Amino acid sequence: MSGVWVWVENSNGTAATISREVIGAARTVADELNEDLVGIVFGHEVSGVADEAFDLGVDEVVGSDDETLAHFRVEAAGPLLAHLAQEREPAVILIGDSTQGNDLAAWTAAELDAGLVVDAVAIEVDDETVKATRSVYANKLLSTTFVKEGLQIMTLRSRAFPQAESTGDTGDAEWVDAVVAEDDIPSKVTGFESKEGTVSLTDASIIISGGRGVAGPEGFEPIQELVDVLGGAMGASRAAVDAGWIPYEHQVGQTGKTVSPDLYIACGISGAIQHQAGMRTSKVIVAINKDPDAPIFALARYGIVGDLFKVVPALTAVFKERLGK
């Protein structure tokens, strides 16, 4: 078994942000194992993605350019990745833990009866083994997890690893045929409503969240203004979602999204342990709350004890001025 593979998720002809992160992490793993790094590029009209992968530091690209792979379906991508892995026996396959990546890793590991580690937040190479740090028990404990025999398939959490930088390198990709014909793919995608243009919570480098303290749907308006000025994404606590003030897709926490932005500003959020489970890995946490005893202050680097309806607009005004908006 040899080679470290990295799956290069892409859309509209460019590598996904998470792929840049995984390529960065995979490069380190390949160097430590003294192995080549192979970018796996599936899609349709993806020669540009292969070029991008070379530029981001992979040594080789194995790609498949086929209409069946245009819109990701695990029934098309899974058998192809499994086939390639059986044929070429890589030591490690690293995949970003997006919805697509999670599907692909799970299907492929099941098909190959391989060991799978999902949602790593840190990795280190120990001899021939890639050891992952991952959250367990509702994100309240950590675990060191690794595959102890055979192919190691691992997914990496979004925003947990720095992005690979441009190297200026180029190369020639090897293109292989898809292995499943359209007629043999049972799932037919009949509609897709893209979220393009909005910043997704898991990709955002800045998240501003509101909780019970925003006191109603209109309470999210000042928070939205700060989100717009900072170019971030809007988050919410379960209390705000359950009250019907904001849709579920904004929920951060144990039964919502797990995020790790550079900056997390919690407005009117007390910081219940279930909320902490979803945001405690944020780099800098700011708490704005009326209650000086709110548990969120124990997690925060900076805090303002005060009324969010005064503090948030004041922050918006300052950043508007300083960022020239």
Next chain:
Amino acid sequence: MKVVVCTKQTPSTTAVFTVNNGTVSWDDPGGKPNVVNPWDEYAIEEGIRLKENHGASDVIALAVGSEESKEALKTALAMGCTEAILVSDDAFAGSDAVGSARVWAAAINHVSDAKVALFGKLTIDDNMGVAAMMTAQKLGWTPLTFVSAIKEISEDSITVERLLDDGKETVTAPLPAVLSLVKEINEPRYPSFMGIRKANRAEIPVWSAGDLTVEGETGAAASKVDWSHVYTIPPREGSVTLIEADSVEEQAKLLADKLFEEKVI
């Protein structure tokens, strides 16, 4: 049409954990340390709705785990599942994800003629969300993960909406299918008083390895993954710096200074 709901018993969301020499234990200030995995409540609810609104004949809750997991199954019965079965055998304990999928596939096969199997998006104890996909692969059924709505369902086909990172996808696929469900799909009901009484009296049958035809190896010995080292999260370094000033405007300026210094803006 038979629907199978796949559940697991997990620590409650308010549980407090301690690790002693690598052994994890937990207690709950509310006095209920174990619950049905919170994400599985959406699967239980959706199974019951398939019966109420789409003519499913049986909604069978399965749990894989120790005898204690019968408590999770009682929740499923109290909410309205028509049947509950515990799948339990020492030979299954300590399985990795692939081994667990083998057990799920065998148990689902043992419920003859099931057309749909429902999982929650993830299980909060191991923090993994791959059981539905892996079980679908082992069964050779259609995998449909991250489902936020079942739009249409007939005897042989299903149309669902999937909530993906980059958008909402509508997909039509043949049955049988294994689905994993996200929270948007429904709001789980509370068990009724009558439901709870009925569930408490219910006899829950147990299927062991001998009852099932499990393909391939399961259990700790066959596991290819080591997750034995579990530890508490180191506390965040330093304590909070409170930004204090005479006016809110001044506080905002001071905080902005700090955030520019931290290079997070």
